Amino acid sequence: MKTLTHIGQYVLMIQKTFGKFTKWNVLKILIVREIDDLILGSLGIISFISFFVGGVVAIQTAINTDNPLLPGYLVGFATRQSIILEFAPTFISIIMAGKVGSFITSSLGTMRVTEQIDALEVMGVNTYNYLIFPKIAALTLYPFLISISMALGIFGGYLACISGGFSSHADFVEGLQLDFKTFHIVYAFIKTFLFAMLLATIPSYHGYFMKGGALDVGKASTTSFVWTSVAIIIANSIVTNLLLT
């Protein structure tokens, strides 16, 4: 029953987010600020993780497929597939649930605790639109972040293989180009976009409807991370079943 109440409240929140719109002059500033906080602010950590995890994926693949009967291009192929299909869209999204999700929940939670949301409501502001819509708008740029993650992940894999002597340049590039399906990129971006919406709305829900004091802001951030991760994993499973099988 409680779960149903939460789901109902979450759906109503999204409906109200697209209700009475805030003045464009104010809204555009909020969107730019959110792009800076949520997208540009995540660029560094996403690049760092993608580059090194891409390297590790390539090295692991090379070490575990060192049978001379297996073709040399396998390392490049496996690195490309794992990064484009899963690592960049799904696992980066889970990392983002920790980074961006906690930020959204704690900032909205703090606004709730310090009565800033009440102050907006008393003024007659549609607080859902004012606070949540700019986050959704900013996270529509999330696929660009994932594109960078894909590129850096593959580049990291390439550098690790070449510098470690696990593969030759020709073999790795051949693997990258082998059996390339454009639909895999489309699939990756469809789920990236879906995850972006989950990343914007689930942490917003946990922050907006938070009750209690400062300690509860921390608890809400943790709960928000858990539920956003769960939602991403479930959505990933559904989308993969629908689009790839």
Add this chain to the structure above:
Amino acid sequence: MIQINNLIKSFEETQVLKGISTIFEKGKTNLIIGQSGSGKTVFLKCVLGLFEATDGDIVFDNTSLKSMDLKTRALLRQDIGMVFQGSALFDSMTVEENIMFPMKMFTDADEDEIRDRANTAINRVNLIDANHKMPSEISGGMKKRVAIARAIIMNPKYLFCDEPNSGLDPRTAILIDNLIQEITQEYAITTVINTHDMNSVMEIGEKIVFLENGLKQWEGTNREIFKTDNEAVTKFVYSSEMFKKIREIYIKESN
């Protein structure tokens, strides 16, 4: 003027407000007093429209809140200024931006006009050299002044204050009380203040409503409160020896 008619508010099985009726007059500082848990904050939030009343009605200058559609309610909210207990200033904005915020949201005035109005409000509340500071860089008393300036920038008809001088030193608390009273009279606003502070009651209580367990136990002025025999009021207001003595002196002098 705000007229409250038999206001009832329940949360599931618990009835927090049990039928409160009163009138808050224009140009007066109306105080709601009572112990913690007496229903003051719920009462204020019902009047503000943050909580939907279970029963009863709230009438703002002859217009019932019940009869208002969402659009009219939104317009009414632009006539309401609110000073929260913790000031509720927006952390991400400077003092000046906080004060300019309601005008930016709800008017088509240009930046210069908004800034002029903000500076008028800033001067009115005697804020000096704080325009470009962030809320975290100013004192509690200054935060209250910023909150008052933000509340009056739209020239509201109604001003609500939730414990405006809590956490302030006695001198600043009196300054804030006097500022609210001056603004109330100057702009002919209907002001409703939720307070625990007995100094406020004595100094600016032009009308006092005493709540206990969700019921209105007593109402009157700051002069009448000295003479009342209502046991609940005397227990609450004259719980300290100092106020007991003040009361005795007042009664002696008036006789």
